[in-house]
Amino acid sequence: MKRHHHGLPWPRLHRSEDVACEFCDAVQKAPRLREGEAAYCVHCGELLYQNRPRSLSRATGFSIAALIFMALAHAFPFLTMSAAGSRNELGLIACARAVAADGDPLLAFLCVVFTVVAPLILIGGILYLCAPLMLGRALPGSLWIARALQRSEPWSMLEVFLLGFVVSLLKLGHLAEIRFHIGLWALVAVVVSIAGATAGIDRRELWDRLELANAR
């Protein structure tokens, strides 16, 4: 395991394996990297891959944290707004339900995909792959999960939702009495943890390790 062999490159199956730059298609030897180093294409200078420090522990740790905070973000409202005798709670699901109730079920469905489903696939997938990989193992369906999490990444938009939340607050301004709750701080923590987990491990490292674990 990388953590115990500090400074060693992650394992590559075929020692002489070539890579092609995914930007300009130039074939080159894949250099072995120390932790924290990155390889760039000799032809166009694009990033080829990075050897992220303590990748598996970071990805595992951050994804566990993200799952816990995600549960909290769903269990508690982000804020409650009281005005004119009525009181409304804001949450990810509550948001989608309100949109659906207002007659736009398709938009509600998209909201659920972007703020609930895609983040869950992304973070659950990273945990499902990286935790067993720390022991050099891959659980059944790992290839399918790896593909699914890669597909879901651009559609996981919790950080965009958070910006939308800030804009909404500025819009509402002095309109009503607003109270913040645990759910909001949990949401901020989810956004940070997801960023930490996805930046934790390079895509090529994940696939190389999966290949190695599946070959055992």
Add this chain to the structure above:
Amino acid sequence: MSPPTFAADSGLASCHTCGRLGPVADGRCRRCGAKLHLRKPDSLARTLAFLGGAIALYVPAMSLPVMRVSGFGGGEDSTILSGVVTFWEMGSYPVAIIIFTASILIPILKILALLWLCLAAVGKVGGSGRKLALTYHVTEIVGRWSMVDVFVVAILACLVKLGTLMTITPGPAALSFAAVVILTMFSAMSFDPRLLWDRRRHTS
């Protein structure tokens, strides 16, 4: 340094999913099972098709109301543009600037950037490789932030349900605008940046 060799010239393709280099004759990637292609299939046609859809839907997204505010004095529709103007006039410059950037500036710039990349890929316009690569990266990263206005509408629709005093509901433009963002994201994903370099290799 010897001149580089290119994967496509020797029938090799890097897998779109896992990045492994393998002979395209295999059909599927030996590591992850994804289909291998020398270049993303029909890259330019797909990019332009998604882009055309996005441009078409941008019209209703801008002209139809994005949300409806109803209350005592009847209803009031607001479009994305009228929202920006209102907040600017109210002196809420940060809100006006964020919404203008995310909902108007970024989608237009992204559509133009993708058109430019497609033109560069067929050799109609020039441009240094670095500049084109940067354009591609920026369009890929920045596009999703346009969705912010859709979330604002959803959040306001959830919070502002104050009975007869004031109620906000999403308008038809919200869905069109979400579709514009989704289509431009698909468009950027369909574009294969290797086409930009293929062009230079064959002409030089």
